[in-house]
Amino acid sequence: METQHHELLDAAAFLTRFDAPLSEQVSPDWLQALLSPGSEGPLTTGDDVRKAVRDLFRVAGYKPTGRGKPASEYLVRAVSESRLSSINPAVDTCNAVSYHSGLPISVVDAELALPPYRIGLAGEDGRYIFNRSGQEIRFEGLFCLYDSEGPCANGVKDSQRTKTGDGTTATLTVIWGTTALPGRTEAARDWYLRLLHRLGAGTELI
Numbered sequence: 001m002e003t004q005h006h007e008l009l010d011a012a013a014f015l016t017r018f019d020a021p022l023s024e025q026v027s028p029d030w031l032q033a034l035l036s037p038g039s040e041g042p043l044t045t046g047d048d049v050r051k052a053v054r055d056l057f058r059v060a061g062y063k064p065t066g067r068g069k070p071a072s073e074y075l076v077r078a079v080s081e082s083r084l085s086s087i088n089p090a091v092d093t094c095n096a097v098s099y100h101s102g103l104p105i106s107v108v109d110a111e112l113a114l115p116p117y118r119i120g121l122a123g124e125d126g127r128y129i130f131n132r133s134g135q136e137i138r139f140e141g142l143f144c145l146y147d148s149e150g151p152c153a154n155g156v157k158d159s160q161r162t163k164t165g166d167g168t169t170a171t172l173t174v175i176w177g178t179t180a181l182p183g184r185t186e187a188a189r190d191w192y193l194r195l196l197h198r199l200g201a202g203t204e205l206i
Contacts, residue, residue: 001206004120008056009143010177011119012189015110015170015204016196022088023166031195032086034096037079042191043184045076045102052180053104057155060121060141068139070155070176075099090164090171093195101188103177104155106145110170113147113162117206119174120144122151130157145174172206 001013018025033039050073057064064070078084079099086092090107098105126140128151137157145153152162155176164171173192177185193203 002116002118004118004143006059006121006143008059008178008180009119010179010181010185011143012175012177012185013117013119013145013206014173014189014193015206016090016173017170017202018090018168019200020169021166022090022164022168025089027086027089027092028199031089031092031096031199035079035084035086035092035099037082039100041096041100043101043187045072045100049102049181049184052178053102053155053176055180056176056178057142059143062139062141064156068137068156070104071157072098072102072104072155076102088164089199089201090168093192093199094173096195097175097188097192101175101184101191103175103181103184103188105176105188105192106153106155106158106174107164107171108145108153108158108162109164109168110172111168113145113152113172114149116148117172118146120146122154125150128152128159128161130160132160143176145172 144151152159
């Protein structure tokens with residue numbers, strides 16, 4: 001994958017293939033347990049991680065506050081308030097790793113997001129619809145995943161156009177890490193892959 005160089009960006013991306021559509025799969029108890037308050041994983045987050053991620057988001061003028069804050073911050077709050085329920089193995093694995101690592105993570109349907117893929121800073125094209133209600137998010141100056149049709153994911157909200165659904169069998173994941181947290185992106189990715197392999201999914205680094 002082509003990735004725009006920046007001294008703070010430390011992104012990791014990989015493809016995952018499941019052996020059945022997500023609608024036919026249920027997250028096992030051990031995965032759902034990782035979404036509970038007080039659950040333990042190989043990574044823990046804190047104020048230092050939160051600050052480093054926000055600094056990454058600010059590099060080109062984006063303001064990571066209010067509704068535009070990193071998705072990982074929503075997860076920390078949702079888990080602490082026991083408001084995060086199981087969705088499917090693909091989303092639950094993403095949420096578990098993001099919650100424990102403190103890093104925002106995007107997961108899109110790899111059959112809806114069509115190559116070539118690249119990661120770069122959004123310019124004036126930094127907007128898309130992010131939910132079924134047609135609400136739009138603007139993200140000029142934020143690092144985003146682009147497919148052949150334009151921006152489709154970032155560390156705040158992913159595009160409705162490429163979101164996973166019941167029929168999803170393959171996903172593309174991007175971990176939005178920062179060099180200010182040396183080794184954290186790699187550790188999060190490696191744990192993520194171990195969880196997916198435990199689920200019986202196949203993965204490929206890109």
